[in-house]
Amino acid sequence: MFNFNGELLEDNTSFLNEKNRGVQLGDAVFEELRVVNGDIIFLEDHYLRLMSSMRILRMEIPMKFTMEFMEEEILKLFSEIELKEAKQIKFTVFRNSGNDFSNSDNSISYFISSSLLASPFYILNEKPYEVELFKDFYKNSSMLSNLDTNNKIINVVGAIYAQENDYQDCLLLNERKQVIEALNGNLFVVKGNQIKTAPVTDGCINSILRKKLIDMVSKLNDFEFLEESISPFELQKADELFLVNNIEGIVSITRYRKKDFVNVTAKQLIGKLNAAARMSLSTSA
Incomplete structure (x- = not known):
């Protein structure tokens, strides 16, 4: 299961097209985070770094992209049982394509994927x-x-x-x-x-x-x-x-x-x- 623009999709679901700028141009940034017992480690630091990266790349940051929004979108991936496990999160933001893959209005999309961590602690x-x-x-x-x-x-x-x-x-x-x-x-x-x-x-x-x-x-x-x-x-x-x-x-x-x-x-x-x-x-x- 992964989160694409707020919609939960099954693994291996096709959701990108041939004009995707992350694929064609590497026009994407990401943050890798840890979730332990439903808590996101260093959430504020990761959020501020992601916002800084988007600004440096001149991406348009939606008004809804608050730290609380980021947290909600990550935790949306997991059931109550899964929240008891340690998870690795990759939060990726890419610029949307225009009519041609080399042009964009700087608006963004995001997807969030997860995998299981071997330990809830840093080792x-x-x-x-x-x-x-x-x-x-x-x-x-x-x-x-x-x-x-x-x-x-x-x-x-x-x-x-x-x-x-x-x-x-x-x-x-x-x-x-x-x-x-x-x-x-x-x-x-x-x-x-x-x-x-x-x-x-x-x-x-x-x-x-x-x-x-x-x-x-x-x-x-x-x-x-x-x-x-x-x-x-x-x-x-x-x-x-x-x-x-x-x-x-x-x-x-x-x-x-x-x-x-x-x-x-x-x-x-x-x-x-x-x-x-x-x-x-x-x-x-």
Whole structure:
């Protein structure tokens, strides 16, 4: 079951046409969220990010698109029994086509899909997770690169490269050959008591979990947080590398170019991340 413009449709129902701009032009943005026990984790943050993305892309935002509307449309998907399960949500907004697929009046449509999550909590993935630099193509260090859009071709090709070479993930570079993120999330580099991540001006995805982790680390007395460009040469000198994404939580990188990494800091942060998620629910209640 999925939600298309407020109408619930069965899975595999055809609802897009050949002029759809999300398909033809990648003219779509999305937010990935978690629903646990009928509550949407970090709902306000996701809502504000979606509205910001739509404004940047000059999409027309309907008056009804309030945070309450977003919540209602997501929860409409689930029965009372299903609300007790942990769900992954993808809320996609695309610009409507005009008479020709290259023209539009900037009005939008949306669809919301869901899948089952393995855990209601953010977890620390401690399985072997080896990464390598992906150097075939670069992301541009522009504001568009900060958005989650349908244009994920670099991630697609990078994932194929990772699979062909037995890596679990790849690290992406911008045009200045700075490390900005992984295919599967924002990158954090730990060296001594410093924790660093790339600034959004370098072209990384400005995800909600990135924001939450920055807020958390910045308040810890044991660490110094840096939002600075990351050179590829720093990676092998680091004590720890980990990723964050909105669905899994924290993923520890265990190996990069024959160096093995610990996950001490990641273990410290995963509990704090779950506490922040619970706090967001009590604040919105």
